Amino acid sequence: MSAAPATNSDAAIVAEGLVKSFGETNAVAGVDLSVARGSVTALLGPNGAGKTTTVRMLTTLLSIDAGSASVAGFDVVGAPGEVRRRIGLTGQFTAIDELLTGRENLEMIGRLARMPKAAAKSRAGELLERFDLAAAADRNASTYSGGMSRRLDLAASLVAEPEILFLDEPTTGLDPRSRLAMWGLIEELVDRGTTVLLTTQYLDEADQLADEVVVIDHGRVIARGTSDELKDDIGGERLELKLKDAARTGAASAELSRGGAEVIGSDESEGTVTAALTRGPLEVADLIKQLDGAGFALDEVVVHRPTLDDVFLSLTGEHVEGGEDEAKEIH
Ligand SMILES: Nc1ncnc2c1ncn2[C@@H]1O[C@H](COP(=O)(O)OP(=O)(O)OP(=O)(O)O)[C@@H](O)[C@H]1O
Ligand SMILES: [Mg+2]
Structure with missing residues (x-):
């Protein structure tokens, strides 16, 4: 892994002026990002800030209205297949099939990634072991606890050993113990050289995991820096x-x-x-x-401990808007 500074040529993820609207909603309104290889960037923002929309564009799941992005050196619009081969995504909405066991889920994903049967089997076994799911491997995923489901989901995104991992709110809804376990797993992946872009609503999560924090609100970047810089701004x-x-x-x-x-x-x-x-x-x-x-x-x-709300109060003079829970149109 290179220790060179984050220049564009060395960046694993670059976004310039990314824009996405849904009807009248400017979900992402001009986001720039540069994530150095082997580093962790957290996209920190409240409900509806545009985190998932950004991640979906970067992972080729959603078209881009304006701007450009490249991941692992490939343009997400021009070479989506090359991008997909190099990334893993653990979404807010899990890709796990509840009717299959943990093991079957992972083996199926390996097969879909065109791994030979034996390789898919051994990779599944290895991941189940590593994510502390071996004992539950042959139970239907529908019987898993919240923490187990997240670990299985993370394992699923790692089957093909991606260079770059996108984690959309990896710990939202988890109990404190599962949350710490998830942080440990993410740190382990980063130690092995994986580049991570994660989204979160929690300042302490960004603080724990990220080299750089990008704060977004209403589709725009309102601050960026190391977590220490952010905390210095808001008083620690x-x-x-x-x-x-x-x-x-x-x-x-x-x-x-x-x-x-x-x-x-x-x-x-x-x-x-x-x-x-x-x-x-x-x-x-x-x-x-x-x-x-x-x-x-x-x-x-x-x-x-300072929270996302403290960050917003110091950056914007306003509190985080309480739960933007208007019905989302699902397309
Ligand atoms: N498919 C869609 N159709 C219409 N509006 C959408 C769609 N997806 C997202 N939006 C809107 O775009 C804005 C940004 O949503 P997004 O899901 O990216 O936010 P988020 O930061 O991921 O929020 P959360 O923390 O709740 O997951 C919101 O106002 C949301 O309602
Ligand atoms: Mg989201």
């Missing part, structure tokens, strides 16, 4: 300490500042003091100890 993690005695808010705030903490707010009526967390994982414990040592009793301790 905060610790909120609620005192038993609200009258001592000011004194507690002064005590924390004296110890070198960066106090970013206090609210006497609530009895809360908020400090920026900038000094690593032990800082929470240090601050609590410091207050405790100075005789301040605490009622509540909350670590606030």
Whole structure:
């Protein structure tokens, strides 16, 4: 894997001025992307931002109204077959056949990719093992839990060992444990050299997985950078300490500042003091100890991690619009 910087010639995915409308809806309204080989880019945005539409254009599933895109060096319009041979896609809407077992699903996909029968069989076995599905391999996929279905779906997109993987909201709806397991699997793939474009509504997911984050809203890119750059813009993690005695808010705030903490707010009526967390994982414990040592009793301790909503608030001055749930036309 090359360590060269992301230039266009070295990019696994390039999009320039991508546009797609559905009737009056400008689902994607001019998106530029450049994803370096072997890197991970997260497309971060709320419901209806245009994430899936972008991914569907890049994966040749949807025509492009304007702009251009190439994937693995091939134009998605001019050479869709070459693109398809080099990519895997795990969609928001799974490609798994529920009436088949996990093993049958993977073997069938291998056969559809024209793998010889024996090769398809051994690849299926290997993936089932790797994704912790071996014990459930011969059960119908309809009996799988949410996390198992996602893992099977991811395995399905890897049967043909793609260079480039598109993951559309890989962890939405998963419980925390399955989510961590999925993150681990994605990181493992990236370590082996796979380029990943993933979409997500979660800042922490982009933070965990992505080298670069592209924030989109209403079909447009509204910010891009590393996750650290984004978090710097929005202020990073905060610790909120609620005192038993609200009258001592000011004194507690002064005590924390004296110890070198960066106090970013206090609210006497609530009895809360908020400090920026900038000094690593032990800082929470240090601050609590410091207050405790100075005789301040605490009622509540909350670590606030920035969310997509915080990103939007800092970028646009507005909250993420609540669930854009208008009926979607399905074509
Ligand atoms: N086939 C379609 N017909 C009509 N409108 C569509 C179609 N597909 C998407 N849209 C609209 O385009 C916009 C972008 O949708 P898209 O599915 O790309 O968003 P998204 O970012 O993937 O959202 P979500 O997080 O909910 O998956 C939305 O307003 C959606 O209603
Ligand atoms: Mg989507």
